[in-house]
Amino acid sequence: YSLHMILKFPFLMKLEYGRDYDIESERKKGVEEFYRLQHINQTYDFAKRMREIYVTLDKAEMGIWECCELLNEVVDDSDPDLDEAQIQHLLQSAEAIRKDYPEQDWLHLTALIHDLGKILLLPRFGALPQWAVVGCAFDESNIHHKYFKNNPDYQCPAYKTKNGIYNEGCRLQNVMMSWGHDEYMYLVAKKNGSTLPSAGLFIIRFHSFYPLHKEGAYTHLMNEEDVENLKWLEVFNKYDLYSKSKVLVDVEKVKPYYMSLIEKYFPVKLKW
Numbered sequence: 001y002s003l004h005m006i007l008k009f010p011f012l013m014k015l016e017y018g019r020d021y022d023i024e025s026e027r028k029k030g031v032e033e034f035y036r037l038q039h040i041n042q043t044y045d046f047a048k049r050m051r052e053i054y055v056t057l058d059k060a061e062m063g064i065w066e067c068c069e070l071l072n073e074v075v076d077d078s079d080p081d082l083d084e085a086q087i088q089h090l091l092q093s094a095e096a097i098r099k100d101y102p103e104q105d106w107l108h109l110t111a112l113i114h115d116l117g118k119i120l121l122l123p124r125f126g127a128l129p130q131w132a133v134v135g136c137a138f139d140e141s142n143i144h145h146k147y148f149k150n151n152p153d154y155q156c157p158a159y160k161t162k163n164g165i166y167n168e169g170c171r172l173q174n175v176m177m178s179w180g181h182d183e184y185m186y187l188v189a190k191k192n193g194s195t196l197p198s199a200g201l202f203i204i205r206f207h208s209f210y211p212l213h214k215e216g217a218y219t220h221l222m223n224e225e226d227v228e229n230l231k232w233l234e235v236f237n238k239y240d241l242y243s244k245s246k247v248l249v250d251v252e253k254v255k256p257y258y259m260s261l262i263e264k265y266f267p268v269k270l271k272w
Contacts, residue, residue: 050179057271091249109261110200117181171223192270202229
C-alpha cells in the first residue's frame, strides 16, 4: 500500500487493540522483522503493480472450502497471539459470531473467508513475502511505525496533505489501499460475482484497517454507505481479534453449515 500518508489506508494495530507487540516471546523478533520489511517496502507503486498482476485471477480455479483447506499450510508471522493454522482462526471467528448473531448468515460466512487472501504466501499464488500479504501505511498508530522513514514514499509531497490525491467524501472503495490479503480476497469476491451484501465486502477489504475503525482516521473520505458498513466492521472486529483460542473447532462438524452458506453467496468454482 503505499503510504500516501494521509491518504493511504494503513492496516496495522497498536497496543490497546488487545495485542502487546512488545512483550518478550519467541515470536517477538519475527513479528518486528515482518513490520520492518512491510513498512519499508509497501509503496504506492508496489500496491498498484500487484493489482495489475492479480486482477487477472489466473492462478487457480477452486471453491471457497478448497481455499479454506489450503490455509492449513499457512501461519501468519504478523500475529503474536496465535500460531495455529489459519483455518482454525477463521472457524473460531465464524462460530463466535454465529452464536451471537444467529440471523446474520452473511456475517458468519464473511468471518470464515475474511483471511483467505493469505494464500498469497503459497507458491502457486506467487509466494509473496509476509509483508506483502498484510498491508499498512505511515501512521504513528501502526506498530513499529519508526520503520516508515525508510520507505521511498515517506517524503513524497503528494501524499502529505489531508486529502492527498483524493477528494473529501470520495468513498473508501475508490481509495488505493496497501496490497495484502485483504485486497486480494476483496478482488476475488468482487470479480467472481459474490452476492454478499456490501457490508460483507467492506469487512473483507478493511478489517485490517485499524486507523479507521479503531482511531477514526480517514473518515473524511467516507460516504454514507461507508458509515453504515463501518458499524458492521466494528462488530466483526471483536470476533476477529478476541475469538482466538487453543480450543480447536471440529471442522467436519461445522462444515455442512458453511458449505450451505458458500453455495448461497458464491459460485461453485471461483477464479483466484
